[in-house]
Amino acid sequence: MRGRVGYRHAEPYLRRDFNSRCAYCGVHEQVKGGPQAFCIDHFKPISKSGPVNDYANLYWVSIPCNMIKHDKWPTSEQQHQGYRFADPCREQDVGVHFAETDDGLLQPLTACGEYHVSTLRLNRAWLREHRRDRTQKWERLNEAYQLQIELQHSIEARPTDDATRIMQRLLSFLSEEIQGLKNELTVAIPMW
Ligand SMILES: [Zn+2]
Incomplete structure (x- = not known):
């Protein structure tokens, strides 16, 4: 993968590796009407010097999550305090950062969970209801x-x-x- 849009060739492999689900909210493509409701996200944004064509920086995500995340990334001050995105590809269990209540609300358990849930707005109405x-x-x-x-x-x-x-x-x-x-x-x- 080379060039400004070379990473787009990774789509079929990302769909397979992420089991057709959004890396952040967990929604399945089928629930959203198919892969056209999804796109490739740079986990570390390009604008924050994230690599453009490195497969390990490419995540398969729903379009709403991609738009909400945009180029957000914790400042070094925030990172120092533990505020960062939970990483489903490098952490064995991102569930240690938040817990779900019976009525579908995600409650942060760590600084990382707080940053992740609030920045990605994972308690937005549709997700919570789902x-x-x-x-x-x-x-x-x-x-x-x-x-x-x-x-x-x-x-x-x-x-x-x-x-x-x-x-x-x-x-x-x-x-x-x-x-x-x-x-x-x-x-x-x-x-x-
Ligand atoms: Zn999503």
């Missing part, structure tokens, strides 16, 4: 799994009668609901 909704779906999925197991046991234990036939219909309904939830959760923002 995370809250995803957590509720996980809870419903767990409940549905539990019901499925109980229903299966119950059907096996009873002789065939009307109630059992209804239970069997209920079981297939439940299985379809479970599959639907699983499909949605596959592309939801992961649990931090």
